[in-house]
Amino acid sequence: MKAIVLRKNSTAVELIDIPKPSPKANEVLVKTVRCGLCGTDREIIRRGIPDVPPGEDFLVLGHECLGRVESVGDEAETDFKPGDLVTVLVRRGCGECNACRTGHVDYCYTGKYTERGIHKVHGFFTEYFTDKPEYLIRVEQDMEDLGALAEPISVSAKAYEVAARLMGRVCFDGACSFRGKQEKALVAGHGPIGMLAALLLVVEGYDVSVLGRREKGDFQRAFVESFGAKYLNIATDEDKRFAQEQGGFLLIFEATGLAELTFRLPEMLSRNGILILTGVPRGPQEICFDGNTFMANLVRYNQTVTGTVNASREDFEMALRYLRTFREKFPETAAGIITGRYSLDDWQKAFGKKGQNEIKAVIEFE
């Protein structure tokens, strides 16, 4: 069967033949329906040093998958049946720490976890794969269209869950700033994670603005506006002033990976505001910013800055619920999130340069 892989010490992605996996008695065999491509894949390719499984010289890429159960091993403890749709948890715990032992592998303390398609375990850009049922998450048949987005939106769902817990410290009697007020949220960046975070925050009832650099008439900007979020172009003074005059945002969701932008975001937080970071910059970079004001505001206004990575089973399940609600409210927009569908024959086009109008590209395997 075919698989899209990156070999050790290579930055050239290849389509190769690998043996079809035979599931162990406690495993499930899954046929890939589609798998999404993201910035993490592009970063692994750019670095050219994939974390290959022990004893192998390549890594099968891909971690944003929707699959169909093909067969279930005799000893697999599960009620999955052939034909069921599934998505798959990416991270596998260390088995040692309390976080991993209680199913919170996204909070692993030892760092000895593995991640499918990213770190020491093969991913899903391949026709079939096997896994233990405990790592599979059911996707209802009517969510076939959006199920491959469960993984990227699970990252946003976890970040929101963390923010909501932090928000709990400053919400009283069921409300935050004022009773009945729609709170303001800002999403910095509109790559897939930012875009899905904006969509989630709209579902959660926030007044959402998205920060980027696109001009009026741009596709991504129009997409943001199609589900009721405002678009703020940080390159224009007018929008910059607007963002500052908002009286601040109770929640700012960072999804840019750019330090020089991120450390300007606290200026836009409201009192009691939360800045949550999901972008990962690579390599060291010194930046110049006003540390005194940053520190004074954090203290004076009870502000919080925190980071978050990966997601648990609960976050994946929450992600699927967000996608369903979003599709009910904005069916046309939901249908447009996957902007590129490529067959396996056309895989190289998907892995080419990311287009201006790309939100999410997927490889179709069926």
Ligand SMILES: [Zn+2]
């Ligand atoms: Zn991803």
Ligand SMILES: [Zn+2]
């Ligand atoms: Zn652990």
